[in-house]
Amino acid sequence: MTQQALAEKAGVTRQTIIAVESGKYCPSLELAFRIAAAFGVRVDEAFSYGPEADEGGES
Amino acid sequence: MILQQLRSAAFFVSNLVTGSIYLFIAWRWHGQALFADATAPRAWALAILVYIPVQVVTRLAVFLAVLAAYKLRGGQDDPSLEDEMDKAIDARMTRVLLNVVLLGLLAGLGAVAAGLPTYWLFVGIGAGIWLGAVVGDALMLIMYRRGL
Numbered sequence: 001m002t003q004q005a006l007a008e009k010a011g012v013t014r015q016t017i018i019a020v021e022s023g024k025y026c027p028s029l030e031l032a033f034r035i036a037a038a039f040g041v042r043v044d045e046a047f048s049y050g051p052e053a054d055e056g057g058e059s
Numbered sequence: 060m061i062l063q064q065l066r067s068a069a070f071f072v073s074n075l076v077t078g079s080i081y082l083f084i085a086w087r088w089h090g091q092a093l094f095a096d097a098t099a100p101r102a103w104a105l106a107i108l109v110y111i112p113v114q115v116v117t118r119l120a121v122f123l124a125v126l127a128a129y130k131l132r133g134g135q136d137d138p139s140l141e142d143e144m145d146k147a148i149d150a151r152m153t154r155v156l157l158n159v160v161l162l163g164l165l166a167g168l169g170a171v172a173a174g175l176p177t178y179w180l181f182v183g184i185g186a187g188i189w190l191g192a193v194v195g196d197a198l199m200l201i202m203y204r205r206g207l
Contacts, residue, residue: 014135016144022206
């Protein structure tokens with residue numbers, strides 16, 4: 001899925017998707033649910049929290 | 060470059076340019092009235108009050124120009140969409156802008172309290188408004204590039 005397609009599905013800008021992907025922006029819980037729903041997975045499958053996430057390893 | 064980053068960069072440059080040009084125009088418009096105690100309050104009040112709509116109209120024109128260039132180059136981002144990240148960045152930018160404006164006001168009051176001529180109060184207010192917008196846009200660009 002492209003960043004543009006994900007942005008459209010989640011109802012946010014491509015800028016926000018890029019920032020979330022690179023760990024530069026921590027999405028709200030609502031947006032996290034919308035992104036997970038766009039992929040058809042659970043939130044805990046789409047996102048992780050821990051040392052790897054702090055280093056920019058968020059999905 | 061993403062539309063938001065382009066817009067912030069364009070606003071930053073336009074603020075610098077508009078501020079410099081307007082300062083020159085205001086000086087030509089009011090001349091020595093800006094510096095004489097009797098006439099400075101009215102001259103500066105007029106200059107500052109006119110600057111605010113000039114800045115708003117310039118930003119609108121710059122945004123439309125940036126948007127047109129962006130679309131011509133095949134950009135697909137929706138300019139009307141504002142999401143939670145935009146709002147968070149906007150809130151931080153507004154807070155910084157207001158603090159810079161307040162700092163300008165306080166610097167102007169301090170200068171007058173220290174015995175400098177009255178026009179320094181208005182220099183402080185005007186500089187605060189201009190610098191607040193410049194710093195705010197620079198900060199916005201940085202936040203879009205480096206994240207929140």
